[in-house]
Amino acid sequence: MADRATKPLAAKPPPFLGRVRTWLRREAVPVPVPSAGRPRAEVETVVAPLDRATVAQWLWGIGYIMPGDEQYVLELVKPFGLNPAMSMLDLSAGLGGPARAIAQAFGTYVTGLERSPERAKRGMEMSVIANLAKRATVAQYNPETIELRPHGFDCILGRGATYNVVEKERLLRVIYQGLKPRGQLLLNEFTLDSAASDRPELAAWMARESYPPALWTIEQYSDCLNSLGFDIRVVEDVTAHYRTMIIAGWARLLKEVNLKGMVRSHLRTVVNEAELWALRYAALQSGALHVYRLHALAASPTR
Numbered sequence: 001m002a003d004r005a006t007k008p009l010a011a012k013p014p015p016f017l018g019r020v021r022t023w024l025r026r027e028a029v030p031v032p033v034p035s036a037g038r039p040r041a042e043v044e045t046v047v048a049p050l051d052r053a054t055v056a057q058w059l060w061g062i063g064y065i066m067p068g069d070e071q072y073v074l075e076l077v078k079p080f081g082l083n084p085a086m087s088m089l090d091l092s093a094g095l096g097g098p099a100r101a102i103a104q105a106f107g108t109y110v111t112g113l114e115r116s117p118e119r120a121k122r123g124m125e126m127s128v129i130a131n132l133a134k135r136a137t138v139a140q141y142n143p144e145t146i147e148l149r150p151h152g153f154d155c156i157l158g159r160g161a162t163y164n165v166v167e168k169e170r171l172l173r174v175i176y177q178g179l180k181p182r183g184q185l186l187l188n189e190f191t192l193d194s195a196a197s198d199r200p201e202l203a204a205w206m207a208r209e210s211y212p213p214a215l216w217t218i219e220q221y222s223d224c225l226n227s228l229g230f231d232i233r234v235v236e237d238v239t240a241h242y243r244t245m246i247i248a249g250w251a252r253l254l255k256e257v258n259l260k261g262m263v264r265s266h267l268r269t270v271v272n273e274a275e276l277w278a279l280r281y282a283a284l285q286s287g288a289l290h291v292y293r294l295h296a297l298a299a300s301p302t303r
Contacts, residue, residue, distance in 0.1 A: 016250030017278040050266040055273045058257050059249035063097025067245035073098040082106035086154040091161035096123035096138040103135040112138040148178030155184045163190040164211040176228045179298040187294045191218045202288035205279040218292050225296050234295035242291040246281050
């Protein structure tokens with residue numbers, strides 16, 4: 001009985017996945033079949049592909065590619081005490097939505113870095129359109145090889161910016177060196193519970209990710225940050241809230257997006273995204289995967 005009490009319950013698929021699959025099976029609009037004697041071009045509707053970034057914005061908001069809308073982001077960075085005289089680095093810029101929200105709310109100059117070249121290009125175009133080309137830049141980078149100007153930033157934010165980085169210690173060292181004395185670091189990060197590392201839900205999620213996760217435990221993050229000279233102020237497990245945001249995002253999509261009228265090729269893109277988030281949700285629900293918030297200061301007044 002003791003073993004059953006401590007073993008995580010089998011993760012159930014979230015309800016949004018079943019609902020989207022139902023639309024795919026029953027409600028998708030098929031591509032018309034050419035009638036006899038009529039050219040195919042006259043009867044087929046040419047539809048541009050639906051990309052993942054568009055689906056992400058249906059889920060999380062314009063300019064956002066992960067759980068956490070503008071209100072969430074502004075609340076998250078509140079400990080930074082941002083103002084127009086400060087500079088901030090966002091290591092998980094995505095399409096630049098968070099960077100633009102922060103720049104508009106606080107007048108802070110935000111440098112956004114994004115791993116995907118396509119998302120970085122699109123994010124910078126969105127900043128230009130919003131007249132924030134200088135205050136909320138978005139550029140592509142490789143987190144495995146990044147170098148930062150010493151003491152260049154007052155604050156650095158990373159949301160899911162390190163879990164799939166192999167050389168995590170190197171990246172965190174570069175971050176430390178890029179902060180001004182008493183500069184602040186805030187991470188919202190996927191972490192591993194080593195006691196549940198053999199859960200099949202975790203393996204299924206890891207196999208589906210575009211960049212293979214190289215997970216650390218929260219203890220490894222804490223030990224590394226301490227060894228680099230950070231003064232850790234907050235270590236908080238926010239897994240439950242993260243799961244709530246996933247469900248809320250999919251509830252929003254199912255309510256606001258007309259899946260019934262969507263062509264099958266587009267609907268498959270939505271289903272693929274739903275399946276990926278279902279795997280993430282199952283890994284989180286299994287107890288093997290957690291999301292932690294870490295807030296730390298660069299402790300040394302001089303380097």
